[in-house]
Amino acid sequence: MFAVKDLVFKYPRNKEDTLTGVSFEVADGEIFGLLGPSGVGKSTTQRILIKLLDKYKGEILYHGRDLQSYGREYYQEIGVGFEMPVHFSKLTAQENLDFFKKLYRNSADTDQLLKRVGLYHDRDKKVNEFSKGMKVRLNFVRALLNNPKVLFLDEPTNGLDPKNARIIKDLILEFKEQGGTVLLTTHLMNDVDELCDRVAFMAKGQIAEIDTPKNLKLKYAQRKVQVEYEANGGTQKEEFDLDTLGTNQEFFAVVKEKRIITVHSKETSLDDIFIKVTGVEQDE
Numbered sequence: 001m002f003a004v005k006d007l008v009f010k011y012p013r014n015k016e017d018t019l020t021g022v023s024f025e026v027a028d029g030e031i032f033g034l035l036g037p038s039g040v041g042k043s044t045t046q047r048i049l050i051k052l053l054d055k056y057k058g059e060i061l062y063h064g065r066d067l068q069s070y071g072r073e074y075y076q077e078i079g080v081g082f083e084m085p086v087h088f089s090k091l092t093a094q095e096n097l098d099f100f101k102k103l104y105r106n107s108a109d110t111d112q113l114l115k116r117v118g119l120y121h122d123r124d125k126k127v128n129e130f131s132k133g134m135k136v137r138l139n140f141v142r143a144l145l146n147n148p149k150v151l152f153l154d155e156p157t158n159g160l161d162p163k164n165a166r167i168i169k170d171l172i173l174e175f176k177e178q179g180g181t182v183l184l185t186t187h188l189m190n191d192v193d194e195l196c197d198r199v200a201f202m203a204k205g206q207i208a209e210i211d212t213p214k215n216l217k218l219k220y221a222q223r224k225v226q227v228e229y230e231a232n233g234g235t236q237k238e239e240f241d242l243d244t245l246g247t248n249q250e251f252f253a254v255v256k257e258k259r260i261i262t263v264h265s266k267e268t269s270l271d272d273i274f275i276k277v278t279g280v281e282q283d284e
């Protein structure tokens with residue numbers, strides 16, 4: 001669906017390129033996660049793909065055709081839910097949706113969507129009376145307003161309680177089941193695990209790693225056992241290689257001689273991979 005090749009981009013006022021050669025492909029019907037530390041260029045990449053920013057170097061193909069050659073008709077096909085919800089705050093939720101609906105040829109059943117995200121009974125309230133989470137949910141409905149083929153989402157569950165985050169994640173999965181394609185950025189690795197078919201980690205303005213979450217976990221797997229035991233009036237933790245455990249005399253000595261508090265096998269999480277690949281601790 002998208003083929004991005006050697007994308008380079010510099011904001012006019014900056015000296016340095018923000019994107020220094022980004023390449024990736026997104027297949028029809030997949031949920032693709034764009035991950036990386038704050039400021040690495042995830043939103044910039046999304047902004048280019050939704051044609052908010054042009055003047056990039058490199059090539060972007062959408063359905064095999066240069067993205068630059070698409071005009072306004074492109075917006076009939078995409079839905080955008082970016083982090084900062086932008087609504088007319090003096091209008092009600094319904095009035096906001098009615099306004100944006102007029103911009104599109106297709107329109108979704110907004111009553112149904114409002115019911116799904118739990119805003120149907122609040123639809124006649126002014127948006128400035130909405131909580132942050134209500135605005136985020138309304139923003140999501142707005143992204144689906146034109147029955148898009150592609151959804152661009154930036155932190156779609158940010159600011160939502162677990163129940164509402166679940167509803168949004170289910171709607172994203174249903175969108176995919178119905179054939180939709182999703183480009184998602186988030187700092188929540190649990191969401192990534194649950195939603196994404198493939199992920200790309202960005203570092204230094206490029207894609208540092210790209211694969212399915214499962215393959216990345218296999219690639220970066222740490223086969224270790226961590227043993228926590230009592231020592232010198234306190235506790236001590238030690239890690240042992242899982243593959244040589246049966247012949248490891250130090251491990252035997254600990255198990256025989258110490259009072260064990262916990263034993264854990266260590267599985268690699270996407271958080272671990274994030275830190276390894278990008279060199280940055282998650283800040284959220």
Ligand SMILES: Nc1ncnc2c1ncn2[C@@H]1O[C@H](COP(=O)(O)OP(=O)(O)OP(=O)(O)O)[C@@H](O)[C@H]1O
Binds near residue numbers: 036044
């Ligand atoms: N309008 C702008 N003008 C100049 N520089 C910008 C502009 N918008 C973003 N930048 C810079 O481009 C870089 C990438 O920003 P971007 O918003 O793409 O990061 P991000 O990876 O989405 O971060 P976050 O996870 O915090 O949303 C940052 O250094 C940022 O300061």
